[in-house]
Amino acid sequence: MDEKKNEEDINNSIKTNEETxxxxxxxxxxxxxMLLERNSLKLxxxxxxxxxxxxxxxxxxxxxQYVPRMLWGNPCKYFPATPLLEFQSPQLFEKFNLDTLxxxxxxxxxxxxxxxxxxxxxxxxWKYHKKYTTWFFPYGNTIRISNDKSEKGTYFSFDYETxxxxxxxxxxxxxxxxxxxxxxx
Numbered sequence: 001m002d003e004k005k006n007e008e009d010i011n012n013s014i015k016t017n018e019e020t021x022x023x024x025x026x027x028x029x030x031x032x033x034m035l036l037e038r039n040s041l042k043l044x045x046x047x048x049x050x051x052x053x054x055x056x057x058x059x060x061x062x063x064x065q066y067v068p069r070m071l072w073g074n075p076c077k078y079f080p081a082t083p084l085l086e087f088q089s090p091q092l093f094e095k096f097n098l099d100t101l102x103x104x105x106x107x108x109x110x111x112x113x114x115x116x117x118x119x120x121x122x123x124x125x126w127k128y129h130k131k132y133t134t135w136f137f138p139y140g141n142t143i144r145i146s147n148d149k150s151e152k153g154t155y156f157s158f159d160y161e162t163x164x165x166x167x168x169x170x171x172x173x174x175x176x177x178x179x180x181x182x183x184x185x
Contacts, residue, residue: 088112093120101163102135106160126158128180134158136174137166150175 086092093101093116104117120130126135136155143153151174156166 046176052135085114088116090119093117094123096120098124099156102158102160102164110149127155127174129174129178130180131178132157134160137171139168148176 018160047184051177068123078113096104096117098121101117108114108117121128121135126137135158137158139154139156143151144179152171153174155169155172155174157164157169157172159167
């Protein structure tokens with residue numbers, strides 16, 4: 001409503017300004033007056049067109065574009081720039097083995113795929129330790145001390161930095177304040 005009213009006010013003011021200019025320039029020749037009228041009509045059309053294409057809020061928002069995590073030159077220009085939609089399916093992540101899930105978790109940080117890998121590891125009873133930034137899995141029924149704040153027992157921890165394998169940690173105290181409950185994204 002307000003836009004239409006503003007548009008009408010501006011159009012009326014443009015018309016009156018043009019009419020006064022033409023009246024003041026009555027001493028000009030007919031061809032000059034016609035040229036001025038034609039230019040003023042073009043100007044009015046341009047102004048009306050700009051109102052039709054006003055910037056709206058969604059025009060100002062910037063959309064996040066996919067940025068590959070591992071940046072290097074690609075010899076094939078037809079290589080896909082975005083992940084396939086199949087790799088956003090939780091059903092696919094249920095089929096992956098542990099090594100694949102760990103690889104996705106550690107080498108695709110901040111992605112939806114990392115989130116899905118984290119969810120799947122949690123389904124398989126792995127616990128993420130925020131302090132050590134690694135995953136732990138309870139070894140059998142060897143948790144000896146368990147209370148609201150911590151658990152002590154034997155755990156497998158996944159060593160992603162040096163050996164890319166499970167390491168046995170005996171008498172490990174897992175404090176619940178370091179337990180990651182939210183899956184990162």
